[in-house]
Amino acid sequence: xxxxxxxxxxxxxxxxxxxxxxxxxxxxxxxxxxxxxxxxxxxxxxxxxxxxxxxxxxxxxxxxxxxxxxxxxxxxxxxxxxxxxxxxxxxxxxxxxxxxxxxxxxxxxxxxxxxxxxxxxxxxxxxxxxxxxxxxxxxxxxxxxxxxxx
Amino acid sequence: xxxxxxxxxxxxxxxxxxxxxxxxxxxxxxxxxxxxxxxxxxxxxxxxxxxxxxxxxxxxxxxxxxxxxxxxxxxxxxxxxxxxxxxxxxxxxxxxxxxxxxxxxxxxxxxxxxxxxxxxxxxxxxxxxxxxxxxxxxxxxxxxxxxxxx
Amino acid sequence: xxxxxxxxxxxxxxxxxxxxxxxxxxxxxxxxxxxxxxxxxxxxxxxxxxxxxxxxxxxxxxxxxxxxxxxxxxxxxxxxxxxxxxxxxxxxxxxxxxxxxxxxxxxxxxxxxxxxxxxxxxxxxxxxxxxxxxxxxxxxxxxxxxxxxx
Amino acid sequence: xxxxxxxxxxxxxxxxxxxxxxxxxxxxxxxxxxxxxxxxxxxxxxxxxxxxxxxxxxxxxxxxxxxxxxxxxxxxxxxxxxxxxxxxxxxxxxxxxxxxxxxxxxxxxxxxxxxxxxxxxxxxxxxxxxxxxxxxxxxxxxxxxxxxxx
Numbered sequence: 001x002x003x004x005x006x007x008x009x010x011x012x013x014x015x016x017x018x019x020x021x022x023x024x025x026x027x028x029x030x031x032x033x034x035x036x037x038x039x040x041x042x043x044x045x046x047x048x049x050x051x052x053x054x055x056x057x058x059x060x061x062x063x064x065x066x067x068x069x070x071x072x073x074x075x076x077x078x079x080x081x082x083x084x085x086x087x088x089x090x091x092x093x094x095x096x097x098x099x100x101x102x103x104x105x106x107x108x109x110x111x112x113x114x115x116x117x118x119x120x121x122x123x124x125x126x127x128x129x130x131x132x133x134x135x136x137x138x139x140x141x142x143x144x145x146x147x148x149x150x
Numbered sequence: 151x152x153x154x155x156x157x158x159x160x161x162x163x164x165x166x167x168x169x170x171x172x173x174x175x176x177x178x179x180x181x182x183x184x185x186x187x188x189x190x191x192x193x194x195x196x197x198x199x200x201x202x203x204x205x206x207x208x209x210x211x212x213x214x215x216x217x218x219x220x221x222x223x224x225x226x227x228x229x230x231x232x233x234x235x236x237x238x239x240x241x242x243x244x245x246x247x248x249x250x251x252x253x254x255x256x257x258x259x260x261x262x263x264x265x266x267x268x269x270x271x272x273x274x275x276x277x278x279x280x281x282x283x284x285x286x287x288x289x290x291x292x293x294x295x296x297x298x299x300x
Numbered sequence: 301x302x303x304x305x306x307x308x309x310x311x312x313x314x315x316x317x318x319x320x321x322x323x324x325x326x327x328x329x330x331x332x333x334x335x336x337x338x339x340x341x342x343x344x345x346x347x348x349x350x351x352x353x354x355x356x357x358x359x360x361x362x363x364x365x366x367x368x369x370x371x372x373x374x375x376x377x378x379x380x381x382x383x384x385x386x387x388x389x390x391x392x393x394x395x396x397x398x399x400x401x402x403x404x405x406x407x408x409x410x411x412x413x414x415x416x417x418x419x420x421x422x423x424x425x426x427x428x429x430x431x432x433x434x435x436x437x438x439x440x441x442x443x444x445x446x447x448x449x450x
Numbered sequence: 451x452x453x454x455x456x457x458x459x460x461x462x463x464x465x466x467x468x469x470x471x472x473x474x475x476x477x478x479x480x481x482x483x484x485x486x487x488x489x490x491x492x493x494x495x496x497x498x499x500x501x502x503x504x505x506x507x508x509x510x511x512x513x514x515x516x517x518x519x520x521x522x523x524x525x526x527x528x529x530x531x532x533x534x535x536x537x538x539x540x541x542x543x544x545x546x547x548x549x550x551x552x553x554x555x556x557x558x559x560x561x562x563x564x565x566x567x568x569x570x571x572x573x574x575x576x577x578x579x580x581x582x583x584x585x586x587x588x589x590x591x592x593x594x595x596x597x598x599x600x
Contacts, residue, residue: 001451008401009309047197048219068220069198072227072241077220091222097397097408100428101308101436106406108397128400136401151301158551159459247547247558250578251458251586256556258547278550286551347497348519369498370518372527372541377520391522 001089002115002124006132007108012143014098017105018074020139021094024050024066030142032134033057051081060084067091086119107136151239152265152274156282157258162293164248167255168224170289171244174200174216180292182284183207201231210234217241236269257286301389302415302424306432307408312443314398317405318374320439321394324352324366330442332434333357351381360384367391386419407436451539452565452574456582457558462593464548467555468524470589471544474500474516480592482584483507501531510534517541536569557586 010017020030025045028037036055040063043050048069054062061083068077074096080087090113097106109132115123160167170180175195178187186205190213193200198219204212213232218225224246230237240263247256259282265273310317320330325345328337336355340363343350348369354362361382368377374396380387390413397406409432415423460467470480475495478487486505490513493500498519504512511532518527524546530537540563547556559582565573 001453003451005398006400007398007406009399009404009406044194044197046199047194048221049196067222068218068225070218070220070227071198072217075218077222097406098305098307099309099406100306101433104309106307106309106397106399133401151303153301155548156550157548157556159549159554159556247556248455248457249459249556250456251583254459256457256459256547256549283551344494344497346499347494348521349496367522368518368520368525370520370527371498372517375518377522 001112002120003110003112004124004127004132005108005110006128006136007106008133008136008140009099010105010107010136010139010143012105012146013103014074014096014105016143016146017096017107017139018071020142021074021076021096022046022069022071024052024069024076024078027052027054030135030138031131032138080113085123087113087115087123089114107139109135151262152270153260153262154274154277154282155258155260156278156286157256158283158286158290159249160255160257160286160289160293162255162296163253164224164246164255166293166296167246167257167289168221170292171224171226171246172196172219172221174202174219174226174228177202177204180285180289181281182288230263235273237263237265237273239264257289259285301412302420303410303412304424304427304432305408305410306428306436307406308433308436308440309399310405310407310436310439310443312405312446313403314374314396314405316443316446317396317407317439318371320442321374321376321396322346322369322371324350324369324376324378327352327354330435330439331431332438380413385423387413387415387423389414407439409435451562452570453560453562454574454577454582455558455560456578456586457556458583458586458590459549460555460557460586460589460593462555462596463553464524464546464555466593466596467546467557467589468521470592471524471526471546472496472519472521474502474519474526474528477502477504480585480589481581482588530563535573537563537565537573539564557589559585 023045025039028034033056034054035057038053039045040051040053046069048066050066052064056062063082064078065081066078077093080090092111094109099106111127173195175189178184183206184204185207188203189195190201190203196219198216200216202214206212214228215231216228218227227243230240242261244259249256261277323345325339328334333356334354335357338353339345340351340353346369348366350366352364356362363382364378365381366378377393380390392411394409399406411427473495475489478484483506484504485507488503489495490501490503496519498516500516502514506512513532514528515531516528527543530540542561544559549556561577
């Protein structure tokens with residue numbers, strides 16, 4: 001099992017960030033590279049067990065299942081159940097913690113997966129750099145624009 | 151804030167126990183004293199945010215909201231949003247852990263709440279003794295009967 | 301039980317911050333208001349169970365006991381076992397998490413305690429504002445000066 | 451990284467079990483197969499960072515380092531820093547939780563490590579079966595004899 005992690009500081013309160021992250025079907029709003037994202041079977045995006053179908057610009061279709069959701073700990077966990085990526089048993093956790101010093105949010109995104117030897121090093125580097133950190137950057141942009149006075 | 155806890159060992163695997171606990175709308179099957187239990191608005195019982203309406207034999211109507219559900223940690227959290235009980239800010243967590251030595255399950259039920267001074271001691275004693283432990287006993291009976299050969 | 305929390309972002313890696321926080325006897329280096337701090341009995345500052353004796357500028361002597369220390373989670377827990385403060389059953393947890401986006405550290409300081417009604421509101425406000433946040437400010441100053449080129 | 455786990459129920463209170471588990475230098479009392487166990491440098495067995503040197507009946511010398519100790523969560527974490535075992539980056543966590551129903555204790559022992567392909571399956575099976583569970587059995591015997599009337 002390979003473990004990866006990226007973390008950052010977002011310029012808004014936990015409740016603002018959670019408003020973006022919580023809906024499992026709204027990934028397309030804040031993850032770069034998502035062309036379409038729908039919850040299968042027209043389920044609500046906060047039903048544990050729900051499956052979302054992503055069409056990515058680069059790697060095609062990915063289907064992911066919501067494993068856990070906590071409005072207390074501001075945490076969401078999900079697995080990849082189908083993709084063309086050279087990984088298996090992928091599970092991911094995004095969690096938020098309040099930063100009282102400045103009304104900001106600490107965000108941590110962890111992943112774990114298995115990969116064939118020839119892909120292991122590349123996937124271990126790619127996840128935090130090409131997926132998690134760009135999502136933080138996009139979230140920062142969205143939150144900054146929400147804070148702007150009209 | 152008052153903190154209470156009860157814990158026990160159930161005679162079945164985590165997946166069997168989780169099959170009973172997971173559905174927020176199915177409390178009536180394993181909590182003694184529940185006359186009726188329905189999820190409001192006809193929502194699925196695993197949608198975080200769902201509200202269940204309990205009619206209890208002794209204390210009347212209790213409305214509870216699902217705050218977190220994890221198929222990974224086998225944990226469910228919920229709050230009481232309406233009741234005639236002399237408590238406020240009640241939040242509760244039930245979690246399961248596998249016991250590999252004998253294919254059993256460790257179950258822990260924690261609660262936290264505030265209460266007026268004159269009710270605090272009585273409610274602190276009552277929660278684990280009159281609510282949590284009887285639920286463990288009922289779960290044990292149900293699981294034991296499921297295991298019985300036909 | 302009253303629960304308080306403060307959190308911030310420190311301008312250095314977890315290992316740098318942990319180097320300051322880890323030694324239970326070195327509180328005087330980074331908590332403002334500490335006149336002297338010694339571990340009783342000449343014990344090492346990373347022995348769980350060790351007791352430190354603080355002489356504070358404002359509230360006199362406080363004796364605290366180390367309850368838990370983790371070099372994995374970068375967490376320290378301790379209790380107050382003697383003080384003139386109008387609180388009881390005080391327990392405190394400081395924990396660090398890495399911020400990969402910029403090699404910084406998320407620091408969280410939580411406390412829980414009981415207090416007589418007439419002191420409860422004041423102590424609840426005072427802990428994070430007058431103790432925890434000033435410690436973060438001091439740590440920031442120390443870490444910034446450590447980073448400075450000579 | 452390979453992850454293993456074993457768990458059981460011990461016939462005594464958490465404080466009784468913790469009295470046996472807490473001292474990092476006392477492993478020889480409850481882990482079968484330990485011929486000698488000493489803390490290097492004559493350090494106390496509850497100093498985080500302490501190193502114990504085990505002489506095992508089968509696999510020779512193992513040196514382990516205490517990484518975390520919590521008197522609150524009744525948890526101990528340690529790593530293997532030297533051994534003849536075909537594993538690397540071994541880290542282990544033992545934790546206790548109270549079972550209020552009958553004054554017993556839930557014990558969980560988790561391990562994670564890396565191993566060359568030809569040893570991975572065997573070591574994954576061996577840890578919980580040949581190390582962790584026999585320790586639970588020995589602890590049960592010790593605790594049962596402590597409870598016996600004289």
